[in-house]
Amino acid sequence: MTGTTAPTTDGAPGRGTTDEGIPTTSARTASVARTVTDVLQPRNVLLAGMLGIGLAAAGGDWTGLLWGFLGALCAGLIPAGYIEWERGRGTWGDRHVVDRTKRAPIFFVILGSIGTGSVVMVLGSAPTGILVAMLALWVMTIGLLAVNTVWKISVDSAVASAAVSLLAVVHSPWWIAAYALTAAVCWSRVALGYHTVAQTLAGAGLGAATTVAYVFV
Numbered sequence: 001m002t003g004t005t006a007p008t009t010d011g012a013p014g015r016g017t018t019d020e021g022i023p024t025t026s027a028r029t030a031s032v033a034r035t036v037t038d039v040l041q042p043r044n045v046l047l048a049g050m051l052g053i054g055l056a057a058a059g060g061d062w063t064g065l066l067w068g069f070l071g072a073l074c075a076g077l078i079p080a081g082y083i084e085w086e087r088g089r090g091t092w093g094d095r096h097v098v099d100r101t102k103r104a105p106i107f108f109v110i111l112g113s114i115g116t117g118s119v120v121m122v123l124g125s126a127p128t129g130i131l132v133a134m135l136a137l138w139v140m141t142i143g144l145l146a147v148n149t150v151w152k153i154s155v156d157s158a159v160a161s162a163a164v165s166l167l168a169v170v171h172s173p174w175w176i177a178a179y180a181l182t183a184a185v186c187w188s189r190v191a192l193g194y195h196t197v198a199q200t201l202a203g204a205g206l207g208a209a210t211t212v213a214y215v216f217v
Contacts (some may be wrong), residue, residue, distance in 0.1 A: 019164045035189035036176045040185050041095070042159040046076030049163030050133070056171035057129025069124045074117030075137050076159075100152045107145040114138045132217055136210035137162060143206050154195045154203035160185040161207025169211045182207075204212055 047069075054068020055061075083095050084107060097103050118134045140162055147153045158184040168175040168200035195203075 009141075028144075029191055033188040036184050036188040037156065037192060037194075038162060040156070040181060041080075042156060043072075043076040043080035045163045047072040049167060050130070051073065052167050053132045053133050053170050054127070056158055056167070057127035057133075058135045059127075061154055063132070064127060067121065067124075067130045070117055070120065070126075071130055071134050074113040075110070075134065079106060082106065082109045100148050103148055104145065107141055107148065110141045111138060112196050113144075114141065128217060133166050133210075133211050134171065136166065137212035139213070140210050143209075144203075147202070147206075152195065152199055153202040153206070154186070154189050157182065157186045157200040157203030158207040161204040162210045163207075165208045167213045169214050 013040055050071035051065055051068040054064040054066070054071060056064070058064025058067065080095070083097070084094070086092055087094065088106075092102070097106065114134055114137055118131060118138065121131045121134060140158060144153060144155055144158060161179070164175055164178045164182055167178070182204055186197075186204060189195040189200050
């Protein structure tokens with residue numbers, strides 16, 4: 001959710017650096033990385049992931065999809081809509097929000113949205129698995145907000161990692177194989193010059209830590 005585009009130094013394939021010292025990459029590689037980061041952006045990952053978590057949490061009953069969609073709406077779609085609204089107002093140039101000091105409002109919107117969705121789930125007696133996933137994402141967002149005050153951490157990597165790890169806990173350990181997609185997200189963020197390797201690994205680690213919530217279930 002941070003960074004600038006990754007231009008080369010002379011407009012041709014080559015390598016340069018962003019104004020934060022993060023290496024950029026070739027035009028062809030940047031094109032692939034752009035596709036990866038757009039397809040696997042948080043709102044898409046959360047839509048697919050929360051639907052899967054909801055279905056598994058409900059034991060395969062179709063009502064789990066409804067709870068999963070509510071989770072995706074609150075954790076991913078509403079925040080994405082807020083970002084688009086701010087873009088329309090000219091607040092930010094794109095969803096990546098270059099300056100980390102301007103990202104706090106996004107995190108507060110996410111916290112409020114997930115919190116509201118969690119209350120609805122409690123009142124509606126949602127399956128425990130999807131509710132725990134929501135609370136885990138809420139805590140993860142607090143962690144991202146806290147780190148963001150001093151250091152730029154990759155939100156995209158955190159979400160991609162959290163979705164996979166939560167699916168592995170709620171559905172099947174075989175979902176760990178989907179960490180290949182998380183690795184692709186991390187690579188794309190670095191290739192585009194949005195983050196350093198350390199920032200993506202930190203995000204992925206924080207995302208994986210969401211599974212700790214299930215220890216207390």
